Amino acid sequence: MSDVIVQSGQEVVGVGRITGPIMIVEGASNVSYDEVVEIRDGQGNLRRGRVLEVGEKTCVVQIFAGSTGLSIDGTRVRFLGDTLRIPVAEEMLGRVFDGLGNPLDGGPQPLTDHYADVNGQPINPTARIYPRDYIQTGISAIDGLNTLLRGQKLPIFSGAGMPHDQLAAQIVRQATLGAATDAPASGQVEQFAIVFAAMGVKHDVANFFRRSFTDSGALTRVAMFLNLADDPPVERLVTPRAALTLAEYLAYERGMHVLVILTDMTNYCEALRQISNIRGEVPSRKGYPGYLYSDLASMYERTGRIRTSEGSITQIPILTMPSDDITHPVPDLTGYITEGQITLGRELDHSGIYPPIAVLPSLSRLMKDGIGQGRTRGDHPRWGAQLYAAYAHMQDVRSLASVIGEEELGEVDQKYLKFGRAFEKEFVNQSLTENRTIEQTLSIGWRLLSMLPKDELTRVSLDELKQYYKGDDADH
Amino acid sequence: MSEQIGTVTWISGPVVRARGSRYVGMLELVEVGEERLVGEVIGLNGDIITVQVYEETSGMKPGAPMYGTGLPLSVELGPGLLKSIFDGVQRPLPLIEIESGSFIGRGMRLDPLYRKDRWKFTPTAKAGDVVSRSAIIGTVMETETFEHRIMVPADLSGTLSWVAPSGEYTIEEPIAKLKVGNQEKILTMLQRWPVRKPRPYLNRLRGTTPLITGQRVLDTFFPVSKGGAAGIPGPFGSGKTVTQHSIAKWADAQVIVYIGCGERGNEMTEVLQEFPHLVDPRSGRPLMERTVLIANTSNMPVAAREASIYTGITIAEYYRDMGYHVALMADSTSRWAEALREVSGRLEEMPAEEGYPAYLAGRLAEFYERAGYVETMNDHIGSVTIVGAVSPPGGDFSEPVTQHTKRFIRCFWALDKSLSSARHFPSINWLDSYSEYLDDVAEWWQEKVGKDWLKMRNHAMELLSEESRLSQIVKLVGPDALPDEERLVLETSRLLREGFLQQNAMDKVDAYSTIQKQIRMLELILHFHERGLRIVKHGAPISLIHNLPIVDTLIRMKSLIPNEELEKMEDIQKQIDEQMSQLDAEYR
Ligand SMILES: Nc1ncnc2c1ncn2[C@@H]1O[C@H](COP(=O)(O)OP(=O)(O)OP(=O)(O)O)[C@@H](O)[C@H]1O
């Protein structure tokens, strides 16, 4: 492993205590909080760590690669005098790095003297530009009902075995800057730079993404940071931060539009819990530390647009909900920070719907500012509200039908049931390669709404009904 | 002005310990390290001083100096607060941006209030006047329409020996001299007040005026009185922030203090970009001109998040003391409680429930107690209304922050995930929410609209709770099993839910309803019910009532009829009568 920072500092021989990936170092002076250390084991192998707590004579160090093979007397610790930094450069696109930002692809260290602190700094709210430009993903359930904007953080809430990777890869393949339906075609498709961070995922998953980027010709626009399932868990705490550090450089200093995929945040949180438990911190829910919210926010908030740059960072973190439980601390705290969520549904998945996006528990909070007249199309906001309302009502009808039987339903409710099935099969469902325009998405929606009686559609305006409604009781 | 009081011995995140002087006071403001990061003393034990630092401590070392200031954490008060945006310890974010660019740097020392602006001061007191604490001695137009009343500091009284003549002054120039005993104090428009100490008032009064927010479910169903305290608990994405933004936009308060406490950066940016362009219907001026923003977003230092609530409430009390009605929004108090928990954890204090310190309830009580409708020290009437968002983990209201908050508020706006995922907004559950201010404000309503608001409101609530009971039956056997009279209850309740309770914050017409519009809408829906009941008794089938065109009209009237065109409602009433009579005639 090559070293990112080569710098001399004071060295201490021997450590006081080692518990899991945490070690207590005694006798070092002039140590600073959050400083990086270089640890040399008895065989001379190097690994790195970071100071978590510092007192006058002792300090607590977290070892990224874990403590296997370290001994009390044979370990040397060198304090490097700086916080953790990684090199950042445009030429890192097209490259693969480990979870700490060292090259994994056999290529050289990026040639740059620009090193950035992986912790970043908070964006001043006065310096932000509120996101307003939508990203067309070609996926109806997203573009139509949970529109993604440039500069938004919109996670995918999934569960084990569901096709979140396929969905994320499809978004990466198809994402383009959206335009209004009545805008003249500009002919140019603006492409995103992609920063991909894997935390504790299987080799298969990393390979799947790599193949997908290669197949779509995106590989030269992708920087990958990989901490896989068999890599040291503590390193995972750095991986998303390293990725975001590069993303910030690309977006805010090179003016690029960057899409960041972080997967799987649940693994990240487990690593954080492990460290917290070893340190004996008071846990809050399910053993996770009380600062999990702030810790997640320190990454998710590294998204958006700022006034001094053309670029943007859009984040799509992926997380698997343990036992599909959306109230589990990881999805729960994520949902409290992100600007909505795309939630995948087990039932839809079982009935063969792809992407199995459960629209009711999904939400894009920024959508309202990126759609409508001049952005997508004038009827979009109310069209969306209507589809939501109709589908929500259909759920009630469906559960009633399961009690009293479908034939016992009134005429209107039967129509709702039909609408619901068609909505899932024709609107939500689409193929892995189907790339729908916003216009197509809107017209499928109107076709489905036209299955319902006109006076049920109270969310859309009367003018819109006149223009788009094609049902039995449409005016001819 | 600050001398070294100790030397740092230990650092863990925002908590730093030092060894040093035994003369440092609890809650004293200190500066740590060469960068002079600001912190506050939160523990003293022998010569060990424990401090929470309001900035990132990365890179700090044991051995670093700690300086004392002799002062508690305070805010600056004076003209220029309105339109500002500060961080949790009142650092001006726009100036920080000028100093350090788009990202917030460390160790920045910037005056909260701009020193160079000159304000036109008009004295209202004269030399020789005996003045008590908070007495008003002059005025300044802080915006084109807002009169900022310059007060004697709230902890001083005496005889004015000199008052500056009308003219333009900076906030640091003397505008009066006050003889206190045999000392003469120079007064400026700039004052300081320690944030953790409530500002004094003369008397606490019973608030009988509602805070009108233009939100129908709040004003009509669950009103909060001016000077009251309300909590909005709800899971993520249920509408806490949108509701608070709506209140900040439309509430009939003269000053709004909005605290973004551990929430999203973009949400503060949204307010910053939107409020200057929205017009306050009462003053005709941009909404920003009555607003003070405190933004300590989730990625900003956690100790400053803890302080942000106090910074905000102190500013609110200052305007209250001038005789204004102030509404304070805190989004979210749960993030503030978590900041308490994080610092407490680093101090290794004994945790009580879910890791929160045992003093959580006490701190919440202190905060909500600072709401109130008061007679100020200078004999004006002013109020601070607090609206606190609560973010319970997993949306479970039995958790400590929600439970303790409930003890100190009298108005509970319970947001409901199942409503928000069905896109019923604001997703305030009408069965779980309550307001203890109903009787307090009933007379006010009677006076303003000349109608028995409380009776109508209660009737609507009865229908809604009846609906909830009936829908249990419907879930089991379908609606057809119910008699038509009960099905009419379902129909009217649907009108109440979709036509009245649901209110789209993004719709120009619907976003704000005057009380006149609210009461008229409610009246029409209840009129529909009453007429419907009569014709159902005569045999008109519910299915035909459901299909009457008026049903659609009643659902759409909220966004079709603007506040200024309420006379159009007369027409709706006529349509109800006509269509019902016609149906009745067919079935009589
Ligand atoms: N009154 C409303 N009218 C229309 N839409 C609304 C309304 N209230 C909420 N929404 C919708 O719900 C979304 C979530 O609301 P909001 O951001 O206020 O939730 P929250 O409770 O503050 O969530 P969090 O705890 O995560 O901050 C909004 O982005 C908007 O789409």
Ligand SMILES: [Mg+2]
């Ligand atoms: Mg919110």
